[in-house]
Amino acid sequence: ATLNAETVGSLSLFGNYGPEAALWTASAASKGGQVFASAGSISSQAVLFPTVRDLLIGEEMYLMPGVVEPTADHRAAWLTEDILRLALMGFLLAAVVLRMAGVL
Numbered sequence: 001a002t003l004n005a006e007t008v009g010s011l012s013l014f015g016n017y018g019p020e021a022a023l024w025t026a027s028a029a030s031k032g033g034q035v036f037a038s039a040g041s042i043s044s045q046a047v048l049f050p051t052v053r054d055l056l057i058g059e060e061m062y063l064m065p066g067v068v069e070p071t072a073d074h075r076a077a078w079l080t081e082d083i084l085r086l087a088l089m090g091f092l093l094a095a096v097v098l099r100m101a102g103v104l
Contacts, residue, residue, distance in 0.1 A: 013037040022047040 011028035066074030
């Protein structure tokens with residue numbers, strides 16, 4: 001109610017919040033405001049991912065020092081995270097196919 005009563009230039013969301021964040025961002029965006037969110041919980045990540053352009057999700061918060069000072073250690077951490085993320089996606093896809101085939 002308070003967000004709708006005032007003009008909004010921008011909205012920054014930090015901390016641990018739930019799916020109600022989608023209502024806040026929709027209200028700010030409908031008034032032409034810019035939205036930046038740092039989503040911590042899975043439910044807030046799920047509702048904000050398709051709608052918020054500037055969204056930091058969980059582990060991206062910890063990768064920010066590497067953006068400021070990209071060292072070999074930071075690049076190795078990014079590559080390792082990307083490899084693990086791709087492996088997890090492959091595992092999930094294989095599990096879905098096996099589940100649909102009735103194996104699992």
